[in-house]
Amino acid sequence: MEFITNGEVVEFLGEYFEADEPVARPPVEAAADGGFTVDGAQIVVPVEILGVSSDPDSFVSFNLTTSVTVQWVMLIILGILFFILGRNLKVKPETKRQAAAEMLVDFFNGMVSDAMGSKYIKYAPYIAIIFCFSMFNSLAGLLGMRSPTADISVVGTWGLITAFLVLRNKFKTGGFWGPLKSLLEPVAPMFPINLIGEITNPLTQSFRHFGNILAGTIIMGIIYWAMGFFAIFLPAVLSMYFDIFGAVVQAYIFSTLTMVYVLMADRSPDAQ
Amino acid sequence: MNMELEALRATVLAAEVMGAGIAMLANIGPGLGEGFVGAKAVEAVGRQPEATGVITRTMIIGDAICETSGIYAFIFALMVMFTRPFSSSLG
Numbered sequence: 001m002e003f004i005t006n007g008e009v010v011e012f013l014g015e016y017f018e019a020d021e022p023v024a025r026p027p028v029e030a031a032a033d034g035g036f037t038v039d040g041a042q043i044v045v046p047v048e049i050l051g052v053s054s055d056p057d058s059f060v061s062f063n064l065t066t067s068v069t070v071q072w073v074m075l076i077i078l079g080i081l082f083f084i085l086g087r088n089l090k091v092k093p094e095t096k097r098q099a100a101a102e103m104l105v106d107f108f109n110g111m112v113s114d115a116m117g118s119k120y121i122k123y124a125p126y127i128a129i130i131f132c133f134s135m136f137n138s139l140a141g142l143l144g145m146r147s148p149t150a151d152i153s154v155v156g157t158w159g160l161i162t163a164f165l166v167l168r169n170k171f172k173t174g175g176f177w178g179p180l181k182s183l184l185e186p187v188a189p190m191f192p193i194n195l196i197g198e199i200t201n202p203l204t205q206s207f208r209h210f211g212n213i214l215a216g217t218i219i220m221g222i223i224y225w226a227m228g229f230f231a232i233f234l235p236a237v238l239s240m241y242f243d244i245f246g247a248v249v250q251a252y253i254f255s256t257l258t259m260v261y262v263l264m265a266d267r268s269p270d271a272q
Numbered sequence: 273m274n275m276e277l278e279a280l281r282a283t284v285l286a287a288e289v290m291g292a293g294i295a296m297l298a299n300i301g302p303g304l305g306e307g308f309v310g311a312k313a314v315e316a317v318g319r320q321p322e323a324t325g326v327i328t329r330t331m332i333i334g335d336a337i338c339e340t341s342g343i344y345a346f347i348f349a350l351m352v353m354f355t356r357p358f359s360s361s362l363g
Contacts, residue, residue: 204340211343214350253336256329 041065041151067148074136074148104128115259123262126165130158131255138213138247141220142239149250150214152206159206162258166201166265174267182267205257212250216242277362285359292352298345305338 045064085101093099108128113121134149141147148154170179183194220242224231313331317324351357 207347208336208340208343211347212339215343215346218350249332249336253333256333257336260333 041067041146041148044069065151066146067151067154070140070145070148071137071154073145074133074140078132078136111255112259115256116263120259120263123259127255127259130161130258131251134158134209134254135247135251138250139243141213141217141243141247147213147217149209149247150217152210155206155210158209158254159202162205162261163202165258165262166198169262169265170267173265178267182265201261205254205261209250209254212246216246281359281362284362285356288352288356288358292349295345295349295352299342302338302340302342306335309334309338 043063043065047062047064049062085097085104088095089098089101093102105128108124108131109121112124112127116123137148137154139147141150167179170182172178174181183191183198185194220235220239223235223238227235309331313327316327320327
């Protein structure tokens with residue numbers, strides 16, 4: 001079998017393309033007349049600060065995107081919700097509102113103490129807020145906004161927070177050399193593999209969240225686009241799985257993995 | 273219109289789209305894996321119905337870990353499909 005060079009391929013294809021006929025173009029360009037494309041977060045306000053350009057193609061840019069603004073909306077909603085839930089609390093619950101608030105707190109306290117033990121109960125507020133914030137951000141897709149969690153820079157930030165918590169716990173339980181010692185376990189030559197593992201943990205955590213939500217967003221987008229005017233019943237049923245179930249499960253998995261990683265970083269002798 | 277370049281771009285484009293499709297074959301693995309996880313969880317619930325909550329939680333975590341390679345393949349396929357790194361570099 002002979003190797004076909006580029007020139008031959010061009011010659012072969014040349015028979016099928018008349019010079020005046022439009023050649024097949026990437027659908028990205030055809031999308032202007034009704035095709036389907038996947039966009040990143042759109043820029044709401046371009047920001048030029050500290051000499052960094054507002055060009056979205058550059059490596060670093062501080063533009064105000066839809067991810068940030070939708071997160072603000074969700075922060076306000078969550079803030080109002082928690083403010084209302086936490087007001088006028090009595091020792092003996094009198095209102096349904098306080099019962100709901102206690103149920104919520106009990107749920108997160110139980111989740112943290114089940115997974116990490118009562119020693120780590122002070123992580124409960126962080127886990128609770130990362131759970132609620134992740135869930136609300138993913139559910140923003142239901143309101144027609146672009147989910148901020150379908151943007152790697154948002155979920156990647158949360159993964160970074162996990163990495164910092166892990167590092168902090170290693171310092172706290174293992175002393176100053178704790179993080180370094182943990183990289184040399186069980187034997188010193190394992191150092192590169194341990195280092196890779198340390199970096200990939202938050203990376204996979206954030207990629208999983210990002211990929212799942214983005215997949216749901218794209219599939220729902222394709223369904224709405226394909227059904228067009230007749231999108232009546234089916235999208236609602238599929239949205240139950242792709243939007244609601246996915247959002248809740250990914251929030252749960254993200255917070256659980258945060259707890260597992262922080263717990264695995266415990267270097268104290270009585271751990272495990 | 274540069275005929276050769278257009279034809280070359282069409283070829284590279286076809287290869288790219290096929291590559292994205294082939295990358296999604298990686299999802300066979302997570303599919304099988306999650307099937308095993310689900311089957312074992314059902315067995316465990318059958319044996320110990322009182323531990324359903326803990327088993328379900330553990331199952332979901334196991335599913336999530338299984339999914340990782342599938343998600344990587346999906347992100348790679350998306351990158352190839354929608355950013356078109358090779359055919360767009362041809363001009």
